Amino acid sequence: MTRSYDQSCPAARALDVVGGRWSLLIVRELLLGPRRYTDLVTGLPGIGPNVLAERLRALRKAGILSQVKLPPPASSAVYELTELGTAMRPVLDELTRWGMRLPTSPRPGDTFRLSWVLGCLRASFRPEEASGVRETYEFRVDGDTFHLRVDDGALDIQNGSATDPVCAITTDLGSFLAIGARLVDIEDAVARGLARLEGELPAAARVVAILGAHPEATGGRHGIVGAVGATFRPDHALGIRETYEFVVGDLVFHARVDDGTVEMDLGPAPDAVATIVTDLGTFLQLGAGSLPLEDALSAQVIEVSGDPEAGLRMADAFGVVRADRTAAAS
Secondary structure (H helix, E strand, O other): OOOOOOOOOHHHHHHHHHOOOOHHHHHHHHOOOOEOHHHHHHHOOOOOHHHHHHHHHHHHHOOOEEEEEOOOOOOOEEEEEOHHHHOOHHHHHHHHHHHOOOOOOOOOOOOOOHHHHHHHHHHOOOHHHHOOOEEEEEEEEOOEEEEEEEEOOEEEEEEOOOOOOOEEEEEOHHHHHHHHOOOOOHHHHHHHOOEEEEEOHHHHHHHHHHHOOOHHHHOOOOHHHHHHHHOOOHHHOOOOEEEEEEEEOOEEEEEEEEOOEEEEEEOOOOOOOEEEEEOHHHHHHHHHOOOOHHHHHHOOOEEEEEOHHHHHHHHHHOOOOOOOOOOOOO
16 A cells, blocks of 8 residues: 655655655665665575565556666666666765764674665765776675775766776775775785775876765764674674774774674773774774684784784674684783
């Protein structure tokens, strides 16, 4: 049954069309390019097949999206936004900017997709930095590939490989967010082995300048702080109520864990039960799993102070090491 606000108001009429649960998130997914039905199911964890089918029918009827068949060899049926649907891009961008300012607190069962980060990239786009720039950049992050095309102050982000990128950057999620937050320079990231660059280094530096955000813009909820939050494993923190502090180079932030939930914020924590101190390169390698905690401790490139058992619980909750490992966090 279709519900309506029954108000002669443009905002109310818009909400009649896209105000239902999942509708805007379907638009979010399609802003990155055409999607098969199975792609939408993957990109919208938690949506039921009947609900997705109903929302797609309603959005097609409203002229927001259409269903087309790709030419051979794909020959797949996909959904794509119409001109009316694509016009919602600035609406989603502003909603994303607003959402980036809200406190973040991952909950048990929360999921994470790289495609959701791409909306943040579009929202942080600075057209003034892209004036006169006409280039395409490719990123490969933890097995997912997408590209960005900048055209004299305009930006388009699409899933998949680019046909003509001036550079391609391969990295993990933590390093990707840290580079974007300008917590590590792209040249330094390549030199440390945190990222691999194909193509022109000046072009890679340009795309960071065009899209790179600063942690203070969102209270530290994105960049490396957000990357740490994204690695949090709620099922490993059930029953735990502790605060952990991270000192990574000049950046200080903390995580307050409360029975399977976490709240990340900038600044020191007066009640931290364990503190990890290291440099950014070591920290990202720990998060990526390329550097075992035991090796970092023995090489003295990381210091864990406070309660040793709490230090192991912190490492387990954020995916650095399992709590049943016998590493001495001291």
